[in-house]
Amino acid sequence: xxxxxxSGSRNIxxxxxGLPLGWLILLAFLPCLIVxxxxxxxxxxxxxxxxxxxxKGSGLLPRINATADNYxxxxxxxxxxxxxxxxxxxxxxxxxxxxxxxYPMAYAIARAKKTTRALLLMLVILPFWTSFLxxxxxxxGLLNSxxxxxxxxxxxxxxxxxxxxxxxxxxxHLGIVYSYLPFMVLPIYAVLEQLDWTLxxxxxxxxxxxxxxxxxxxxxxxxxxxxxGLLLVFIPAVGEFIIPDLLGGPDTLxxxxxxxxxxxxxxxxxxxxxxxxALLVLVLTPAMIVYHLRRRGExxx
Amino acid sequence: MDAHQDRxxxxxxxxxxxxxxxxxxxxxxxxxxxxxxxxxDVSLDIARGEFFCLVGASGSGKTTLxxxxxxxxxxxxxxxxxxxxxxxxxxxxxxxxxxxxxxxxLFPHLSVERNVAFGLEEExxxxxxxxxxxxxALDLFDMAGLAARKPHQLxxxxxxxxxxxxxxxxxxxxxxxxxxxxxxxKKLRERAQSELVALRAxxxxxxxxxxxxxxxxxxMASRIALMRDGKIVQIGxxxxxxxxxxxxxxxxxxxxxxxxxxxxTAISETEASVESTEAGATLRARSASSLTIGMPVAVMIRPExxxxxxxTQQADNALRGQIRGLVFLGSTVLCHxxxxxxxxxxxxxxxxxxxSAGAPADGESVYLSWPASSxxxxxx
Numbered sequence: 001x002x003x004x005x006x007s008g009s010r011n012i013x014x015x016x017x018g019l020p021l022g023w024l025i026l027l028a029f030l031p032c033l034i035v036x037x038x039x040x041x042x043x044x045x046x047x048x049x050x051x052x053x054x055x056k057g058s059g060l061l062p063r064i065n066a067t068a069d070n071y072x073x074x075x076x077x078x079x080x081x082x083x084x085x086x087x088x089x090x091x092x093x094x095x096x097x098x099x100x101x102x103y104p105m106a107y108a109i110a111r112a113k114k115t116t117r118a119l120l121l122m123l124v125i126l127p128f129w130t131s132f133l134x135x136x137x138x139x140x141g142l143l144n145s146x147x148x149x150x151x152x153x154x155x156x157x158x159x160x161x162x163x164x165x166x167x168x169x170x171x172x173h174l175g176i177v178y179s180y181l182p183f184m185v186l187p188i189y190a191v192l193e194q195l196d197w198t199l200x201x202x203x204x205x206x207x208x209x210x211x212x213x214x215x216x217x218x219x220x221x222x223x224x225x226x227x228x229g230l231l232l233v234f235i236p237a238v239g240e241f242i243i244p245d246l247l248g249g250p251d252t253l254x255x256x257x258x259x260x261x262x263x264x265x266x267x268x269x270x271x272x273x274x275x276x277x278a279l280l281v282l283v284l285t286p287a288m289i290v291y292h293l294r295r296r297g298e299x300x301x
Numbered sequence: 302m303d304a305h306q307d308r309x310x311x312x313x314x315x316x317x318x319x320x321x322x323x324x325x326x327x328x329x330x331x332x333x334x335x336x337x338x339x340x341x342d343v344s345l346d347i348a349r350g351e352f353f354c355l356v357g358a359s360g361s362g363k364t365t366l367x368x369x370x371x372x373x374x375x376x377x378x379x380x381x382x383x384x385x386x387x388x389x390x391x392x393x394x395x396x397x398x399x400x401x402x403x404x405x406x407l408f409p410h411l412s413v414e415r416n417v418a419f420g421l422e423e424e425x426x427x428x429x430x431x432x433x434x435x436x437x438a439l440d441l442f443d444m445a446g447l448a449a450r451k452p453h454q455l456x457x458x459x460x461x462x463x464x465x466x467x468x469x470x471x472x473x474x475x476x477x478x479x480x481x482x483x484x485x486x487k488k489l490r491e492r493a494q495s496e497l498v499a500l501r502a503x504x505x506x507x508x509x510x511x512x513x514x515x516x517x518x519x520x521m522a523s524r525i526a527l528m529r530d531g532k533i534v535q536i537g538x539x540x541x542x543x544x545x546x547x548x549x550x551x552x553x554x555x556x557x558x559x560x561x562x563x564x565x566t567a568i569s570e571t572e573a574s575v576e577s578t579e580a581g582a583t584l585r586a587r588s589a590s591s592l593t594i595g596m597p598v599a600v601m602i603r604p605e606x607x608x609x610x611x612x613t614q615q616a617d618n619a620l621r622g623q624i625r626g627l628v629f630l631g632s633t634v635l636c637h638x639x640x641x642x643x644x645x646x647x648x649x650x651x652x653x654x655x656x657s658a659g660a661p662a663d664g665e666s667v668y669l670s671w672p673a674s675s676x677x678x679x680x681x
Contacts, residue, residue, distance in 0.1 A: 048531050202406035204393045206420035206471065213394075216419075220410050 022235035032280070039273035040066040050269050079258070080275065083217035084282065086253040090169065090244075091237035094176035095184075098233050099226065101177065102184035104279070107218075109185070110192035121189070124182050136175055136246050143171055143247070167249035175243040180236065183264030191219075227290055235283045255279050310667045322385060324349040324507050325370065325475060330379030332365055339365040340533035341378070347524075352501050354518040356554070357528035363511045366528070367477050368677075370442060370509065372396045384649040394423070399473040405464035407452035413439070413463050414448040420471040437468040441500075458489050478510040482517065494520055515555050519543070527551055544587065548681035551599045559607070559646050560679070561600040565592050571676050576598050581642045582592060585617045586676035599679045605650035606675040607638060609658040609667050616670035622646065624665050636661075638669060 041051045043066075057063030071274060074080045109120045127135060142148045143165040148160035195218065203213035241256035248254070255275060263272040323346035323571055327556040332340040340362045355363040368374040370381065372393035380389045399420070408416050409579045417438055421431045439445045442462040452460060461481065468476055481497070483491045498521050501508045512518050518525050520538040527534045527542065527550075535551045537540060546552040549560055561584060563577030575598055586600045602618075615618060625645060626637035634655040638649040646669060650658065661667050 149497065176410070194407070196404070197400055198404055198406045199408060201393070202400070203419070205371055205398075205400045206467070207394045207417075207423035209392075209394055212423065217408060220576055 012195065035273045035276050039070055039277050040068075041270050042067060042069065043268045043270050048269070049267050051134050061153065070270050071278075072178065073271065074274055074278055076215055078087055083255050083258045084278070087238050087255045088282075089171055090252075090254060091240070092177070094180070094237050095175050095230050095234045096179045096186045097173065098173070098181055099230060102181055102229060103167050103188055103222075105181075105225070106185045106188035108173045109189050110177065110195070124185050127182065132179065133242060136179060136242055139164055139175055139247055143174075148205070167248065167252075169248070169252055171247035171249075171253055172254075175247045176237045176240065180233040183232040184247055188222060188225040191222045194199035204205060224294075231287055238283055239279050303499055323347055323382075324351075324384060325509070326385075327366075327370075327384040328380040328382070329365070330369060330376045330381065331364075332364075332369060332374055332376050335351075338531045339582060340369060342379075343431075343531070343533055344379075345526060345533060345536070347460055347505055347507065350505065351507055351509075352498060352521055352523045353507070354522035354525045355509065355511045355513055355528060356518040356525055359513060361528040361529045362531035363513075364479060365480055366529075367400070367468065367509065367511045370475070371398055371477050373400075380447050392483040397474040398477060399471050399475075400477040400479065401468045401481050403483055405452075405460050405484070407460060407463055407467070409452050411451075412448065413444065413450050413452070413455070416452065416463055417467045417470050420467065424471070434470055436439070438466040440671075441469075442466050457486075461485060461493065463520060465500075469506070474507065475507045475509060478508060478512055480513070490517075497521060527554060541553055546601065546637060546679065547590070549581045549599050549601075549679050550681070552677070552679060557604050557647055557649075558601045559604065561644075563598065563600060565596045565598055565678075567592055568592050568594065573598075573674050575678060579640075579642055579644045580620060582618070582620060583678065585673035586678045588678035590678075590680050592678065592680070596680070600674045600676055601679055604635070604647045606671050607646065607648040608670045609638070609648055609650060609654070609661065610670070611659045611661065611665075611667060613668050614670040615616065617673035618676065619668060619670040620646075621666065621668055624661050624663050624667060627663055636667075638667060 037053045038050055041053050042262045051065055053065055054062040055065060061286055105124070109117055109124070140147070142149065145162035145164070145166070147166070149165065150159075153159045154162060163231065199217050199221070200210075200213050203217045208216060214259050238254045240254060241260055244252045244254040245260070248257070256279075259272050259275045259279070262268045264277060325347040327343055330340055330343050331338065338557060343362075343366060343539065348483065349601060355366055357363045369376055372388075372391060372395075373388060380387055383397060408419065411419070413669045414435055418431050421434060426434075435448075436445065439448055442465065442654070444459065444462055444466065447455065447459060452463065455463065461484070465481075470559060478495075478497075482493050485493055494517060497510075499510070510518075510521065519542075521652040524536060524538055525542055526536045529550060535547050540553075542551060543555050546558075552558040552560065561575070561577040561580045563575040563579070563584065566576045566583060567574035568588075571587055572585055573592050573663075574575050574585050576583045576585050577600065580600075584600045586602075594600065601680045608614065608616070620640055622638040624636055625639040626635075628635040628637075634650045634652060638646045638648055640646060649670065656669070657670075
């Protein structure tokens with residue numbers, strides 16, 4: 001290869017690495033810094049609706065108007081703590097329910113014939129062809145007091161009065177499980193598809209019943225897929241806004257929704273920003289823990 | 302190719318072992334996959350303490366037969382008895398049989414020690430007993446120092462030993478081995494062959510091994526079943542199969558064979574005369590099966606049984622030909638001799654035999670001869 005084309009390939013590499021990096025810095029990292037800055041100042045009436053972080057000070061150095069008030073409110077006002085705990089609880093329960101539903105699905109797909117496998121995977125991905133918002137909204141039509149489910153149950157004579165399904169925590173859980181199911185199915189499928197099934201035969205040969213073989217071999221070996229799936233569902237579910245907004249009731253308390261209220265109803269941008277930063281820290285923590293565990297696992301092996 | 306010359310690693314089966322009631326008895330077993338028979342009406346008895354080999358080309362059904370014994374497949378028809386007990390339909394995890402897989406199938410998330418302990422843990426043995434037996438099994442294979450390692454930290458040979466230890470620690474009645482040495486390189490494989498034979502004698506467990514390698518089967522087995530298209534073609538000791546094959550297929554599978562097609566012209570008690578246009582002569586050979594005059598048969602002679610000389614020899618069978626190629630392999634000389642009819646005969650000589658034949662050069666005319674007792678009539 002001539003030196004010219006070598007430097008050409010180096011340019012291509014710089015371009016292919018630089019483009020996403022530039023994208024991330026410009027559209028993810030800088031906005032985060034802006035949110036962080038806003039979360040450190042006080043709200044005011046005006047445009048923009050917050051005090052500037054830096055003002056002209058005496059001498060050359062600018063004056064910093066930082067305050068921890070928003071964060072102090074975050075931990076002292078029980079509303080915010082409740083919202084966080086409730087979000088974590090809803091996201092955790094929904095993630096586990098998604099796992100219980102997704103694991104058998106992924107297992108069945110991985111053990112299906114090669115030709116049917118592609119079709120089944122297609123069916124898992126198919127809902128993505130419709131807008132997320134519309135799919136969640138469609139559930140209101142199903143869960144309504146004169147929606148499809150209630151009407152059918154009343155007509156069948158199973159219930160006299162329509163069940164309160166919509167605008168409940170139940171509907172929120174249902175919405176999350178429904179919306180994020182593919183994110184759990186796909187990573188678990190990816191692991192199971194790579195699994196050497198003779199390991200299961202070996203376990204059975206050594207005296208393990210199919211159930212024990214699953215528990216001792218298949219499940220531990222599919223753990224990476226389970227962890228990836230749980231993260232992929234839990235992280236967006238914790239900050240979910242659309243699902244609690246459309247399906248949740250007046251008692252449903254979730255951080256994403258509270259953040260929206262602070263921002264649009266109360267015009268308290270700094271408080272909304274503080275919530276956003278706290279949410280970011282919350283979702284990054286499990287991801288970082290998993291990342292470090294995996295790094296340590298790789299270093300050990 | 303020269304398995305017959307190498308020292309067999311096995312001691313001959315103890316007398317009386319064959320007459321005792323069989324440890325494994327397969328009774329007309331059949332198994333089909335998508336309509337295609339993989340194992341077709343196979344009946345087979347294996348005695349206690351045997352080192353039994355199933356050989357055949359890929360797709361001959363040997364692995365399916367092994368998996369039927371393990372219980373990893375269930376037969377469509379037929380019965381399987383172990384120690385006189387009918388275990389047909391019993392799942393793999395409830396059979397007194399353990400298998401060593403071709404890929405070893407070591408559990409990647411468990412240490413060597415936990416891999417070996419797996420089967421005993423499933424039996425719910427006391428912890429102290431498990432520890433003791435696992436240590437003994439690892440000691441047997443000099444693997445005690447590697448107990449804490451994970452499978453991916455082991456070499457191929459070490460993995461093979463762990464797989465063996467894991468299967469043997471349960472003290473099964475039968476150890477099934479599916480191509481146990483296929484993943485090892487040639488040098489390691491030859492050592493592992495003798496180790497396996499010695500191991501079987503030491504632990505006293507019946508081994509049933511699948512291999513596609515006829516030489517490996519002959520070195521290791523006390524008895525061999527040759528399989529083809531889901532059926533057993535012939536069962537016997539390695540020397541039975543080599544010296545008295547019943548079919549052209551068996552003759553060809555175990556070592557090199559020169560075959561002459563022809564028709565039976567005369568029959569005596571132990572011999573037959575076969576007129577062969579390929580040989581351009583009437584050949585005399587030993588025959589075991591019942592023949593009729595005019596029956597189409599083949600005469601087989603092994604390359605090392607043919608004598609080569611410059612002059613005509615007084616012998617049961619004598620043919621004339623021309624040397625068409627010489628290959629010096631060090632311990633042997635391979636001569637390719639073209640007969641007048643065009644057929645090529647392979648002859649294997651020791652260097653001494655070659656020298657005493659007058660060291661015929663390429664293109665020289667020679668006489669080939671062999672006694673009727675070293676040739677065989679094959680009907681199948």
